[in-house]
Amino acid sequence: MVFKREGRKNDEPRKIIAKVGIIPRADGSAYFKIGNTEAYAAVYGPRTLFPRFKQDPTKGILRCNYNMMPFSGMGNRVRPGANRRAKEISMVTEKALLPVLDLVDYPNSVVDVFIELPQTDAGSRCAGICAASMALADAGLVMKDLVCSVGVGHIDNTLLVDLDYDEEAFDGVVADIPLAVIPRTGEYTLLQMDGIIGKEDLFKVMELGKKTIGMIYEAQKNALKEKYMIEPVIAKKTAQGGIKNE
Amino acid sequence: MSELLVKSKEIAVPGEELAIGMDFLPSYGTYRDGDKIIANKLGLVHIEGKVVKLISLSGRYVPKRGDTIIGDVTDLLMSGWRIETNSAYSAVLGMKDATSEYIARGADLSQYFAIGDWVVAKITNVTSQKLIDITMRGPGLRKLNGGRIIYINTNKVPRIIGKAGSMVSMIKDATGCKIIIGQNGVVWVQGEPEMEIHAVETIKKIERDSHVSGLTDKIKIYLETITGKKLEAQTQKYPQK
Known part of the structure; x- marks a missing residue:
């Protein structure tokens, strides 16, 4: 079994860059990059929801839209717009974010989240969720915590964190498990799987992802603080992951 | 046993632990989970005795009676x-x-x-x-009738009005414009066309630099340089609007 890990350890994510407030006209926005996967998220709202029959008089609703840009793939043009995969990811993104979000103060309204990916190299739904949670916080919405998300998995029983495309597409027994976590409580809001993995390994690899979740949380927190801080926080660099805030 | 984990005027992000122990009370923008007080939005920490609360920095206008x-x-x-x-x-x-x-x-x-x-x-x-x-x-x-409309961040409205309307009165004096500031972040400015632009620029500057201390004096100097008019010292309190 040979796969290149680009000098990373098995429990080490790719380089993370997080920024907040990059889309001036949006109510909240964020950028999240992990390795070669980049995600932009823009939040609009709360605003009145039309058509009217979709309104919920008890609370506001969350609407996510995940979109890969035409040039974002590995050379083949990605056809833009809704497709089966994009719809599914939009739906799971919504469900991953809703547990932290409190929209009871906004009846009959909608919060729109647009996630755009200019470049993808696996883990795009995770990058999208990370960006979206920062953008929602930037929009001043009531949420009990941020959401951090990363893909874990294994190649021929070698447990790995943050798989890139080459690893995901490896010719062997592979599992790719995107997960999203509420970092403070450790609750999972997203857990999907593509591939085959044993029960023991699944628990082990979920445990393995926790350190990366912590690193992502730090990056998100620093990015949010940096936007509003009077003096910018000095970017925290951990020896392992090389978390960087620009 | 109770302990504060943050200082006043620090930025808190959702999910951040602000205090441990039952001696502190959660207020606006925070919630209690067990014996901890947690931020539930992005904001500036404000501690008043035992009460821990957050001041919003972003977000859309929330309508309130009397605004x-x-x-x-x-x-x-x-x-x-x-x-x-x-x-x-x-x-x-x-x-x-x-x-x-x-x-x-x-x-x-x-x-x-x-x-x-x-x-x-x-x-x-x-x-x-x-x-x-x-x-x-x-x-x-x-x-x-007439004039121009600009949009500003709703959470910065108190800063633009200033203490007892001091900031907005200063802009009015310097530019000779009529200015009305809505609590919803909509501002109406009317005056000489050039002065209108100066007033709008000043308001945008205040919005951008709202965290700077001693901002009133800085804005006074700024207004004096762009209008070339000497402003009176801010000794008397102006009535609001």
Whole structure:
């Protein structure tokens, strides 16, 4: 079994860059990059929801839209717009974010989240969720915590964190498990799987992802603080992951 | 045993632990989980004795009773006008609250306020379903003619008004413009065209630098340089607006 890990350890994510407030006209926005996967998220709202029959008089609703840009793939043009995969990811993104979000103060309204990916190299739904949670916080919405998300998995029983495309597409027994976590409580809001993995390994690899979740949380927190801080926080660099805030 | 984990004026992000122990009380923007106080939005930490709360830094306008807002007419209803409030919800200006004049049955409402007109109004009621009632009866509430409209961050409105209206009065003095600031982040400026631009630039500058201490003095110097006019020292307190 040979796969290149680009000098990373098995429990080490790719380089993370997080920024907040990059889309001036949006109510909240964020950028999240992990390795070669980049995600932009823009939040609009709360605003009145039309058509009217979709309104919920008890609370506001969350609407996510995940979109890969035409040039974002590995050379083949990605056809833009809704497709089966994009719809599914939009739906799971919504469900991953809703547990932290409190929209009871906004009846009959909608919060729109647009996630755009200019470049993808696996883990795009995770990058999208990370960006979206920062953008929602930037929009001043009531949420009990941020959401951090990363893909874990294994190649021929070698447990790995943050798989890139080459690893995901490896010719062997592979599992790719995107997960999203509420970092403070450790609750999972997203857990999907593509591939085959044993029960023991699944628990082990979920445990393995926790350190990366912590690193992502730090990056998100620093990015949010940096936007509003009077003096910018000095970017925290951990020896392992090389978390960087620009 | 109780312990504060943050200092006043620090930035807190959602989910951040602010204090441990039952000696502190959670207020706006925070919640209690077990013995911890957690931030539930992005904001500036403000500690008043035992009470821990957050001051919002971002987010759209949330309509509150008693606020004076500026909005534009978007629709003519059967018995009133729909006003856009720059929040998630629009407001209804009833005929009774619009003018003291007698409005005959079936009269054309656009002769009072037409679609696209801007008005200064006061919120009289906000229901649980966020239906907003506004009134135009009261001092300073009127239709706006001429001038220009700018949008600012709602959370920065108090800074632009200043203590007892000191900041906005200074801009008015320096530029000779009429300025009305709505709580919903809509600002109306009217004056000499060049002065209007100066006023708008100053307001944008205050919005950008709202965290700077001693901002009033800096803005005073800034205004003096752009208008070339000497301003009086800020000794007397100006009344608001």
